[in-house]
Amino acid sequence: MEDSNIKEEGAAVDAELAKAIMSRQFHPSLIGPEAWEGYMFSDMEIRIKESTDLYGAVLWPSAMVLCYFLENNLDKYNLTDKNVIELGAGTGLVSIVSSLLGAKVTSTDLPDVLGNLRYNVVRNTKDRCKYIPLVTELIWGQEVEQRFPLATHRFDYILAADVVYAHPYLEELMDTFDYLCQENTQILWAMRFRLDPENSFVDRFRQRFHVEQLYDLPSLSIKLYRAWRKDGRTKNQGQAAA
Numbered sequence: 001m002e003d004s005n006i007k008e009e010g011a012a013v014d015a016e017l018a019k020a021i022m023s024r025q026f027h028p029s030l031i032g033p034e035a036w037e038g039y040m041f042s043d044m045e046i047r048i049k050e051s052t053d054l055y056g057a058v059l060w061p062s063a064m065v066l067c068y069f070l071e072n073n074l075d076k077y078n079l080t081d082k083n084v085i086e087l088g089a090g091t092g093l094v095s096i097v098s099s100l101l102g103a104k105v106t107s108t109d110l111p112d113v114l115g116n117l118r119y120n121v122v123r124n125t126k127d128r129c130k131y132i133p134l135v136t137e138l139i140w141g142q143e144v145e146q147r148f149p150l151a152t153h154r155f156d157y158i159l160a161a162d163v164v165y166a167h168p169y170l171e172e173l174m175d176t177f178d179y180l181c182q183e184n185t186q187i188l189w190a191m192r193f194r195l196d197p198e199n200s201f202v203d204r205f206r207q208r209f210h211v212e213q214l215y216d217l218p219s220l221s222i223k224l225y226r227a228w229r230k231d232g233r234t235k236n237q238g239q240a241a242a
C-alpha cells in the first residue's frame with residue numbers, strides 16, 4: 001500500500017474513534033442549581049462536577065479515551081475483582097468507570113482535589129458497584145512507601161490519564177509508577193502531548209518499562225499506552241534491578 005493511502009486510512013480510523021469517544025459526553029438539558037457534565041460509560045449515566053480553579057477539577061479528554069478503551073476491551077482487560085489504583089484522578093471519571101466495571105479501586109490525587117473527587121466518586125458509584133472505591137491522597141514521590149507498603153498493596157492495574165504536562169514533579173511521577181508497578185502490574189496510561197518535555201518523559205519511561213501503544217489519536221493529541229516492568233523487580237524493594 002502506498003504511504004499516502006496508509007496515512008489516509010490512519011486519519012479515518014483516528015477521526016472515527018475520536019468521534020465515538022467524544023460522543024460519550026453530553027450536557028444537561030436543563031440548567032439546575034448545580035453544574036455538571038454527563039458521560040455514558042458501561043451503560044450508566046455518570047455526572048461529573050467540575051470546579052474551575054484547579055487542574056484536577058476539570059475533566060480532560062484523556063480520561064474519556066481511557067474509559068472508552070476499558071469499556072471496549074473487557075475480553076483482554078477484565079477489571080472484575082482486580083486491584084486498581086488511579087494516579088492524578090482529578091474529577092474521577094476513570095476511577096468511577098473502573099468501579100462500575102467491577103474493580104476494587106483506589107482513587108488518588110493531591111489533597112486539595114480530594115473533596116470534589118470524593119463527591120463525584122461517591123455520587124456515581126453508590127449502590128452501583130461491587131466494591132466501594134477508596135479515595136485517598138497520593139502526592140507523587142512523597143511518602144508513597146509508607147502510605148502504600150508493598151507487603152499489603154499489590155495492584156493489577158495502575159491507571160493514569162493526562163498526568164504528564166509541564167509540572168515540576170515528572171521525576172516523582174516516574175518514581176511513583178516505578179514503585180507501584182510490580183511484576184504482574186499493568187500500567188494503562190493515556191497521554192496528551194502538548195510540549196517537548198512530555199516527549200522526553202515518554203523516552204525515559206521506555207527505558208524503565210516495556211511499552212505498547214494501544215491507541216494513537218492525532219486529532220486529540222492523545223496516545224494510550226500499556227506498560228509493564230522490564231526488570232520484574234523494583235529497586236524500591238531493596239533489590240538491585242536485573
Ligand SMILES: C[S@@+](CC[C@H](N)C(=O)[O-])C[C@H]1O[C@@H](n2cnc3c(N)ncnc32)[C@H](O)[C@@H]1O
Pocket residue numbers: 055056057058059060061062063087088089090091092109110113138139140160161162163167169
Ligand atoms: C491534567 S489533570 C488530569 C485529571 C484526570 N486524570 C483527567 O484526565 O481528567 C492532572 C492531575 O494530576 C494531579 N497532580 C498534579 N501534580 C500531582 C502530584 N505532584 N501528585 C499527585 N497528583 C498530582 C492533578 O491534581 C490533576 O488531578
